[in-house]
Amino acid sequence: MKIKSIGGEFGLICRIKNKVKLYSKDVIAGVGDDAAILKHGKNHYLLFKTGMLVENVHFSLKYSTSKQIGMKAIEKNVSDIAAMGGLPKYTVVSLGLPKNIEIDVIDGVIDGINKKCRQYRINSVGGDISSSKEIMISVAMLGFVEKKYLALRSGAKADDLIFCSGDTGSSGVGLELLKQNVKGKSIKKHLEPQSRLDLARKLVKIGINSMIDVSDGVASEIRHICNESKVGAVIYADKIPISQNTIQDAKKLSKNPLDFALYGGEDFELIFTANKNKLKQLKKHDVKVIGEIVDKKDGVKLVNDGRKLKSGFEHFN
C-alpha cells in the first residue's frame, strides 16, 4: 500500500497523529498545529517546530542560489512561529549534503541561514551533517510566546472577519514562471519569501482570534482554521490581495492569478480572524478583509467566483 492510497500527505499526517501518545501535561498542543505549544514558566509558552526543505521537492539549484535556500529554510520556520504570535529564539539544523557538493554551495546555504538568524536574532546552537543523495535542510526552531498573545488556528468564531496580511499568489506564480522558463517579477517572491514576524506580533497585541501563515494557499489555510475552529467561512474572491506583478505574470502563463493565491505555495503572509470591533485598529496595519467566519453548517464557500474550492499543495502528488 502506497501513500496515495491513504489520502496522500494529509492522510499520512492523520495516520501518524493517531499513533502518537503524550506523557506530559505540559503539552498544550502537539502534532498538527504550526508549532507545538509547551508549558514554560508562569507567563510564557515554548513553541517547538520543525520544517524541512528537500532538493527538487522544495527547491532546485537551477533556480535558487544556495544562499536563498538557506534563507528559506529559516524563514519557513519563523513564519510558523510568527503565526502563533511568538518570537523565534533558537535553532538547530540538520544538513544532508551530496558527497561531491562544492564547498561554495555549502557556504551559501550557511550564509543564508546566518543572514536570516541575524535578521531575527535567532541563535543557531547546533546541528548534524550527513551525506545524502540530495541536499536536505531540516530546521528545528524554538520560540517563546507570552500566554496572553498565543494565536491558534482553532480560535475563530462565527461573525469574525477574515483578514489577509498582504499579497498572495506571488510565490506560486513565481515557481510556475521558473518551471516554464518565463521571466517575471514574481520569481524573487518565490525564491526569497518574507515572513511577517513583526506584523504578527502587532496583531496579537491588538487581539485576534485565530491565525495561520500561508504555506499552501489561502484556500487551504482558511480550511485549516475552519476545521480546527469548527466553523465555516465565506471568502470574497475579489477581495483577496493579489499584486499587479502577480496578475501580469499569471497572464504570461495564461492562468488565473486567483488560482495561485488560493492554491499556490509559500507566500508566508498571514491569514487571521478577529472580531469586527478590532477592524479599525487592524486596518492601520494595511491588512485586508477577505471574508467572514460563519456557522459550521454553512461550510466553506468562495463567493464572487463560480468555482468550487480545491485543497492545497501536496508533496506526494
Next chain:
Amino acid sequence: MKIKSIGGEFGLICRIKNKVKLYSKDVIAGVGDDAAILKHGKNHYLLFKTGMLVENVHFSLKYSTSKQIGMKAIEKNVSDIAAMGGLPKYTVVSLGLPKNIEIDVIDGVIDGINKKCRQYRINSVGGDISSSKEIMISVAMLGFVEKKYLALRSGAKADDLIFCSGDTGSSGVGLELLKQNVKGKSIKKHLEPQSRLDLARKLVKIGINSMIDVSDGVASEIRHICNESKVGAVIYADKIPISQNTIQDAKKLSKNPLDFALYGGEDFELIFTANKNKLKQLKKHDVKVIGEIVDKKDGVKLVNDGRKLKSGFEHFN
C-alpha cells in the same frame, strides 16, 4: 572545492562553527557539544539537539527493519542528552520518504519512534514530511538538566580516571558482519543500540567531571574530551571493555576487536572522567576504568598496544 579538501566532516563542522554568531547571553554552549545548553529558569538548563539518519549512510533496509530505524533515530538523540546528564522531554521529527514507499515501512518507522518515546517518556509534539529519494529521519530533541548535574566534555581534569560504562565495539563489528553477510550476535547491537540514560543520571548525581557518549569509537570520544578539556590522556588498551560476542565476531572477520572498540560506530555507551575519590561509588554501577587524564603536553596515548591512534568514523570518506 569539495568537502574532502577542507578536512572532511570535521573540517566542515569547524567551518560552520566559525561562521555562526549568537545573539543571546542565554546560550551557554552552542554548536560543537553533544547538545546546546540554554538558560532556562533558576535551576535548570534546556538541552537542544538534532541528529539525523539517512538511508544507505546510517542504515539500510537490507539489514534493519523500519521499526529499528525509528528506534535508532530517537536513541541517538537520547544518548546525547544522557551524555550531558539530562532527561529528554520533547521531540519533533522530519521525515523524508520516497514517493513509492510502502505504508508498512512508514508505520514501522513511526512504531519505532513511538516505542522509544514510550520507554523514555518523550513527547512527540510535531514534525514535517516531504518526499525524498532516500528515507531520511531528522530528530530534534529538547531535554532538561538541573544546573548542578550538567556534564560536559570540557570538565576533565589531570589525574581524573577515565571510565567506560560497558562493552564497546559491538555495534561496529555488527555493521561489518552485515556488510560481509556473516552471522553473529553483535548484529543486534548495531541494529538496536541502547543508550545509557538511567546510568548517566546516576553518574551525574555521584559527581563526575566530564562525559560523552560513544558515537564514533572510544578513541574519538576521548580525543573530544581531551580537546575540549585541554588535557591529555593515557588509555589502557587492555582495559577497554569488549564482550565475548564482539571478540568472536571480530575473529570471524579476521579483525582485531579492539579496532571496533576504538574506531567503531554507535555503541552509545558512556565515556566519562571523575576524580579518583569517586571510584568506590562509581564501581557499584559496573563501570570500568580504562585510563587516566594527564597533562595536555603528554598528549593522548594508547598503552599496552603498539599502534598509533586514528580518528573516528567520517561520513564523507
